[in-house]
Amino acid sequence: MSEAREYDVVVVGSGGGAMTGAFLAQKAGLSTAVVEKTSLLGGTSAYSGGACWLPGSAVQQRAGIADSTESAREYLRAILVEPDETRIEAFLAHAPELVAELEADPALDFEWLPFPEYYDAPGRVSFGRSIQPTNVKRGDLPPEVGGLVRPPVERDRLGEGGRNTLSGGQALIARLLDGFLREGGTVLTELPVTGFVLDGDRVGGVAAMTPEGPVEVRARRGVLLAAGGFEGNAALREQHGVPGDVAWTMAPAGTNTGEPIEAAAAIGAATDYRGVGWFCPGLEQPDGGGSFTLGFRSGLMVDQRGQRYANECLPYDRFGREMAAAPDRIPSWFVFDSREGGRLPAIAMPEGDPAAHLEAGTWVRADSLAELAGLIGVPPEVLSSTVERFNGFCASGVDEDFGRGADEYDTFFAGGEGPNKALTPCDQAPFYAARFVLSDLGTKGGLVTDEHGRVVRPDGTPIAGLYAAGNSAASVFGAVYPGPGAPLGSAMVFASLAVHDLRA
The missing domain is CATH 3.50.50.60 (FAD/NAD(P)-binding domain)
Structure with a gap:
């Protein structure tokens, strides 16, 4: 031409x-x-x-x-x-x-x-x-x-x-x-x-x-x-x-x-750059990329201290902005159990192969929460306490910290069998943690x-x-x-x- x-x-x-x-x-x-x-x-x-x-x-x-x-x-x-x-x-x-x-x-x-x-x-x-x-x-x-x-x-x-x-x-x-x-x-x-x-x-x-x-x-x-x-x-x-x-x-x-x-x-x-971006939690891939993730069915997201910081079922842009709000939230770790056979209890595009994630260290697996905490570098007592508190919310049906399950968006993808279908306990070993970064759909x-x-x-x-x-x-x-x-x-x-x- x-x-x-x-x-x-x-x-x-x-x-x-x-x-x-x-x-x-x-x-x-x-x-x-x-x-x-x-x-x-x-x-x-x-x-x-x-x-x-x-x-x-x-x-x-x-x-x-x-x-x-x-x-x-x-x-x-x-x-x-x-x-x-x-x-x-x-x-x-x-x-x-x-x-x-x-x-x-x-x-x-x-x-x-x-x-x-x-x-x-x-x-x-x-x-x-x-x-x-x-x-x-x-x-x-x-x-x-x-x-x-x-x-x-x-x-x-x-x-x-x-x-x-x-x-x-x-x-x-x-x-x-x-x-x-x-x-x-x-x-x-x-x-x-x-x-x-x-x-x-x-x-x-x-x-x-x-x-x-x-x-x-x-x-x-x-x-x-x-x-x-x-x-x-x-x-x-x-x-x-x-x-x-x-x-x-x-x-x-x-x-x-x-x-x-x-x-x-x-x-x-x-x-005008004030709008910044369209954000989402991103499942980190073995090659270092991120995957658009939404629709968490179970599990909980923790920061680098081992603590929850938001309702995991928030719409993805709103959760992404929560991730960006503090430096110890990127990366975060999504902790889940074996109730879905070791698959991520969420929609990730693409999810990737669990075996490849485990080999690369973007996912880790352990038989106990204390062992899992050691693998992701958070205090074992903090992670155990965080999961125990979360499981208590699953039993009562009320997330007293972040209100997970109170909105129709929270329950749209969920299918839990407890009093709040967006709250499913994390209690079936072995346990997993997947590394999450802040992805975007564009600026x-x-x-x-x-x-x-x-x-x-x-x-x-x-x-x-x-x-x-x-x-x-x-x-x-x-x-x-x-x-x-x-x-x-x-x-x-x-x-x-x-x-x-x-x-x-």
């Missing part, structure tokens, strides 16, 4: 927000190119469960749940801190419109996903209001679509291909890509963006790098930057105070290193945008031709994670709003 290419719209990135914007732009008659750094499309979105927090749509109405734009507004008002009301209202107003527009196309189909929201607050919908794309068979897709979608994380990390049934995030990316290519869209892979092409004070395209040298991909209407955050860049993480580590992030290896955000800042874009600080998805300067004026969505932009939710699918839902909405502005 030695010559410059020109399109109406250039979309940088290929996650849920990027592909929503690309699909809608191409379908509206704007020639659109997706510029992706790697050889596969989907980024962290392809690893996700595909949940989309898009309140008030016909999908929730078909499911008969008590969702509405009004209740979502009430919920956000209760949980957000100093929100940008204009952007919140734009999100709430456009979410159902976006779903209707997507579902009007034969490539897109959604269903309600039971999954509790993350805060007990006014406006919360029991079992959640998130929706997800329906599964799609690889054989029902054009071969070029299936070949471009990034596999699920547990296969991608091993260099394996995707499954025959694409679900969750793979289904979302595949369906959007199917529609995009059908409408004549262009995909340019293995093309890392290094900066922007300027026509005066207007963004007129992107500069990128190929093995043969630099190239330009020009945009007559504008550039939509939806290339993820900077979780893969250790220096930027440190600069902006993001806890955790590059090795522990859930982003695909080599991605989301923040160059497009830095390039936008260099041409005058305002930035959430970045470019400041307005209600149209336009990137703005510090004085609030838009940079002509430049838009941003997803983790490339500062989150509309600030430091709060409202519920399952909030990252994808907000990315999709603001990408769509950007396209609406581009079409005007």
Whole structure:
């Protein structure tokens, strides 16, 4: 690609927000190119469960749940801190419109996903209001679509291909890509963006790098930057105070290193890094990586002193922030017993092989709690006392320290047989401890945008031709994670709003 290419719209990135914007732009008659750094499309979105927090749509109405734009507004008002009301209202107003527009196309189909929201607050919908794309068979897709979608994380990390049934995030990316290519869209892979092409004070395209040298991909209407955050860049993480580590992030290896955000800042874009990130407890892998973990069914998490410090069944972002609150919590140790045959009593993506964990020391096993304490370096009497107190809560059904089991989220994944199904005693030898680190689903600080998805300067004026969505932009939710699918839902909405502005 030695010559410059020109399109109406250039979309940088290929996650849920990027592909929503690309699909809608191409379908509206704007020639659109997706510029992706790697050889596969989907980024962290392809690893996700595909949940989309898009309140008030016909999908929730078909499911008969008590969702509405009004209740979502009430919920956000209760949980957000100093929100940008204009952007919140734009999100709430456009979410159902976006779903209707997507579902009007034969490539897109959604269903309600039971999954509790993350805060007990006014406006919360029991079992959640998130929706997800329906599964799609690889054989029902054009071969070029299936070949471009990034596999699920547990296969991608091993260099394996995707499954025959694409679900969750793979289904979302595949369906959007199917529609995009059908409408004549262009995909340019293995093309890392290094900066922007300027026509005066207007963004007129992107500069990128190929093995043969630099190239330009020009945009007559504008550039939509939806290339993820900077979780893969250790220096930027440190600069902006993001806890955790590059090795522990859930982003695909080599991605989301923040160059497009830095390039936008260099041409005058305002930035806001206060939201920090979307966090989760990460099961440390033998290779030093982290695995997104949720849904603890039994067991208890202890710090480096051998003490509990939070409700283990908290929503993952909230637990991750508890981990980050004190230096002796990273790493933590998750202590569990043998009631599930030595498997981790939680959902970890990927979990890994228990034997490999034990060999690497990321898990340890012992016949007694005192021996286990020695293996993880905590005082035996403290760990024994902590487990004894926890087991007492299991017998009474009340976690007097952290309230585990009091919220519907706590019990959603649990199946205990005691008075509180989120509290199962840790009393069946041998005992295990798994090392946990602070993982993330991405950073959430970045470019400041307005209600149209336009990137703005510090004085609030838009940079002509430049838009941003997803983790490339500062989150509309600030430091709060409202519920399952909030990252994808907000990315999709603001990408769509950007396209609406581009079409005007």
